[in-house]
Amino acid sequence: MQTNLLLIDGFNLLSRGYFATSYGKSDEELTKNSQGLYTNALRVFFQKLCNLISDHSISHVAVAWDVKREETTRRQKYDFYKATRNELPDALIQQYETCTALLDKLGITQLVTPPFEADDAIGAMALKWTRLEQGHCYIYSNDKDLLQLLNEQTSQIIAGKKGDMIYSVSHFRNEYQIEPNQWVDVKALLGDKSDNIPGCPGVGEKSALPLIQQYGSIEQLFEQLDELDAKFNRYKKKLVEGKETSIISKELAKIICDIPQLHELDMETLTYELEREKCLSAFSEIELKIKVLA
Numbered sequence: 001m002q003t004n005l006l007l008i009d010g011f012n013l014l015s016r017g018y019f020a021t022s023y024g025k026s027d028e029e030l031t032k033n034s035q036g037l038y039t040n041a042l043r044v045f046f047q048k049l050c051n052l053i054s055d056h057s058i059s060h061v062a063v064a065w066d067v068k069r070e071e072t073t074r075r076q077k078y079d080f081y082k083a084t085r086n087e088l089p090d091a092l093i094q095q096y097e098t099c100t101a102l103l104d105k106l107g108i109t110q111l112v113t114p115p116f117e118a119d120d121a122i123g124a125m126a127l128k129w130t131r132l133e134q135g136h137c138y139i140y141s142n143d144k145d146l147l148q149l150l151n152e153q154t155s156q157i158i159a160g161k162k163g164d165m166i167y168s169v170s171h172f173r174n175e176y177q178i179e180p181n182q183w184v185d186v187k188a189l190l191g192d193k194s195d196n197i198p199g200c201p202g203v204g205e206k207s208a209l210p211l212i213q214q215y216g217s218i219e220q221l222f223e224q225l226d227e228l229d230a231k232f233n234r235y236k237k238k239l240v241e242g243k244e245t246s247i248i249s250k251e252l253a254k255i256i257c258d259i260p261q262l263h264e265l266d267m268e269t270l271t272y273e274l275e276r277e278k279c280l281s282a283f284s285e286i287e288l289k290i291k292v293l294a
Contacts, residue, residue: 001059002057002059002135003059003060003133003134003135004056004057004058004059004060004135004136004137004138005058005059005060005061005062005125005126005129005133005135005136005137005138005267005270006052006053006056006058006060006061006062006138006140007062007064007122007125007126007137007138007139007140008049008052008061008062008063008064008140008141009064009118009119009122009139009140009141009143009146010063010064010065010066010099010110010118011065011066011096011118012118012141012142012143013044013045013048013049013140013141014041014042014044014045014092014095014096014099015041015088015092016044016142016159017040017041017042017043017044017045017048018040018041018044018089018091018092018095020044021040021041021043021044022040022041022089022091027089027090027091030091031043033286033287033288034287035286035287037094037095037098037286038091038094038095038098039095039098039286039287039288040091040095041092041095041099042095042098042099042102042286042288043288043289043290045099046102046283046288046290047290047291048140049063049108050274050279050290050291050292050293051293052138052140052157053272053274054274054293056138056157058138058272059135059271059272059273060129060267060270060271060272061108061109061270061272062108062109062110062111062125062270063103063108063109063110063111064110064111064112064118064119064121064122064125065096065100065110065111065112065118066117066118067112067113067114067115067116067117069081069082069085071114071115072114072115072116072117073115073116073256074117074252076115078248078252080196080198081195081196081197081252082195082196083196084193084196085194085195085196098286102282102283102286105282106278106279106282107272108272109269109270109272111125111262113259113261113262116256116259119143119145119146119255120255120256120257120259121259121262122139122141122146122149122255123146123149123255123256123257124256124257124258124259124262125137125262125265126139126149126154126257127149127257128262128265128267129153129154129267130151130153130154132267133153133267135153136153136154136155137153137154137155138154138155138156138157138166139154139155139156139157140156140157141156141157141158142158142159145187145192145253145255146255147167147172147180147183148180148181148183148184148254148255149180149255150167150168150169150172150180151169151180152169154169155167155168155169176209176213177213178209178212178213182212182216182217184250184253184254184255185212185216185217185218185250186208186209186212187199187249187250187253188200188218188246188247188249188250188253189203189207189208189211189212189218189246189249190203190204190205190208191245191249192249192253195252197249197252197253198245198248198249199242199245199246199249200238200239200242200243200245200246200249201238201241201242201245202235202238202241202242203235203238203239203242207232207235210232211232211235214229218246218247218250221239222239222243222246225239225240274292276292276293279292280292
């Protein structure tokens with residue numbers, strides 16, 4: 001029997017559902033049920049969850065959640081990490097709490113692994129699946145940081161205006177002409193404004209990828225700065241000045257796949273079969289109208 005694992009970046013899906021359905025609206029205008037619970041993001045989350053399980057013949061599922069940013073290994077070491085992020089809206093926090101309770105009721109495994117983040121939990125489980133199973137691993141998220149996890153058995157499902165795209169390692173190689181494990185080196189030079197990762201100031205998209213394509217990693221790039229290819233000369237001074245922030249940025253951008261609390265997790269606990277009546281009953285309790293194709 002074919003086994004396929006679905007790993008969902010929980011906050012990525014829930015928050016995208018929330019902001020897509022709340023744009024230009026006050027809290028009073030958001031969808032609520034008769035109990036006064038907000039449901040606009042929940043409807044998007046659970047409809048997508050059910051569709052993904054059905055569409056990709058999923059046999060194993062887990063939803064990964066972030067821990068509080070102050071509790072993460074990255075924030076404990078670098079206090080500027082994610083320091084510019086705004087607080088989450090109360091309506092979204094409430095729906096997160098409802099979401100986790102409903103996932104428990106449905107019997108879907110949830111991964112919360114402090115002091116590690118959701119990306120780390122996804123990376124650890126994707127790597128473990130690749131080593132133990134013959135089936136495919138699908139990561140559902142629009143976070144491009146996760147592209148570093150792609151391999152022959154692992155693809156990322158990315159939502160777009162024309163629908164979802166299953167982005168494979170072949171797509172990645174064709175688009176970027178590097179290997180997925182080099183993506184973190186590109187990110188080390190580019191930085192990430194949303195996470196407040198500095199990168200190498202002055203080195204942008206036009207130069208970061210070509211530099212890694214030629215030199216392979218930031219470590220090899222900095223080792224060869226004295227003999228830097230003439231076509232990159234305009235960036236030499238910026239690279240010299242930005243060496244320290246680039247190295248720190250790589251440390252922050254690299255997904256941690258070695259998470260002790262997941263070492264002993266039995267993959268069979270992630271086994272899941274979509275039971276239509278059970279799902280519909282659970283959804284109806286909070287007045288969610290979800291189409292379930294089992």
